Amino acid sequence: MAETRSIVVLTGAGISRESGLHTFRDADGIWATVKVEEVATPEAFARDPVRVQEFYNARRRGLVGADVAPNPAHLALAEFEAGFAGDFLLVTQNIDDLHERAGSRNMIHMHGELLKARCGFCGNTAGWRNDLGAGDVCPACGKAGGMRPHVVWFGEMPFEMDRIYAALEECDLFVSIGTSGNVYPAAGFVQAARMAGARTVELNLEPSEGATLFEEAIYGPAGTVVPDWFAALDTG
Numbered sequence: 380m381a382e383t384r385s386i387v388v389l390t391g392a393g394i395s396r397e398s399g400l401h402t403f404r405d406a407d408g409i410w411a412t413v414k415v416e417e418v419a420t421p422e423a424f425a426r427d428p429v430r431v432q433e434f435y436n437a438r439r440r441g442l443v444g445a446d447v448a449p450n451p452a453h454l455a456l457a458e459f460e461a462g463f464a465g466d467f468l469l470v471t472q473n474i475d476d477l478h479e480r481a482g483s484r485n486m487i488h489m490h491g492e493l494l495k496a497r498c499g500f501c502g503n504t505a506g507w508r509n510d511l512g513a514g515d516v517c518p519a520c521g522k523a524g525g526m527r528p529h530v531v532w533f534g535e536m537p538f539e540m541d542r543i544y545a546a547l548e549e550c551d552l553f554v555s556i557g558t559s560g561n562v563y564p565a566a567g568f569v570q571a572a573r574m575a576g577a578r579t580v581e582l583n584l585e586p587s588e589g590a591t592l593f594e595e596a597i598y599g600p601a602g603t604v605v606p607d608w609f610a611a612l613d614t615g
């Protein structure tokens with residue numbers, strides 16, 4: 380096995396499932412009770428901002444609740460990164476802060492962060508752990524009425540795409556964890572990694588939409604599969 384010098388890891392909602400956070404497309408997932416078009420698009424926010432703010436307020440309250448914490452999968456990624464001498468980039472589709480709380484360092488929240496709010500007037504983002512509403516004032520510009528969740532909705536451009544594609548072009552190992560491979564551009568990252576000649580691995584509860592694109596796959600709960608797989612990874 381050639382030496383592994385550059386790793387990109389992509390995570391999705393499945394890695395946070397054992398921390399008590401719901402996924403999107405599982406039977407008990409978020410999209411089973413509410414429609415994307417009603418709460419996760421700019422049009423929905425323009426049409427019914429209170430509905431959209433409440434959708435994220437409820438998730439934010441859940442996330443800051445005492446019983447939600449990083450699970451062994453988050454911890455294993457942070458521990459591996461700390462001990463890995465090469466380049467390591469964690470790209471998460473998740474808007475929770477469990478990777479940070481586990482100690483991950485070099486990471487990108489490509490779909491934004493639930494614990495941040497962004498001002499529509501000045502563009503400033505601020506940490507935000509309470510409910511968000513129309514009356515809230517931007518800490519930077521002082522204007523009220525423009526604060527929204529700092530989250531990427533459908534039809535909006537994910538963050539730091541240039542940096543992500545640059546890392547994918549350089550990587551020799553791409554590991555996808557806990558994502559169904561339904562949402563683009565994230566679902567296309569495995570193709571970019573293959574083009575770069577990287578080894579591609581899927582660690583998921585069950586085969587994703589893109590399962591056939593991965594050279595290797597191990598299926599099972601992330602809290603067990605991820606620590607075991609990274610503990611056994613020989614980086615040469």
Ligand code: BV8
Pocket residue numbers: 390391392393394396397402403404405408419472473474490530531532533534535536537556557558559560561562563564582583584585586587599600601602
């Ligand atoms: C873009 C943040 C272009 C919000 C999210 C028509 C109109 C507009 C756009 C489109 C369109 N048609 C297609 C598109 C593109 C669209 C898209 O891909 N749609 C899909 C549905 C077809 N994408 C976009 O719109 C993206 N933007 O394309 O912009 C553009 C170009 C130029 C200029 C401007 C714009 C933006 C997409 C981001 C949307 N925001 N989230 C929020 O969180 O509320 S997406 C949402 O889905 C989450 O981020 C989530 O992370 C992401 C992906 O879902 P998963 O993480 O994979 O979760 P899922 O439930 O699906 O799967 C969980 C998996 O875990 C399962 O496989 C399960 O088996 C596994 N699992 C469960 N338990 C465990 C487990 N695994 C391990 N262990 C366990 N215990």
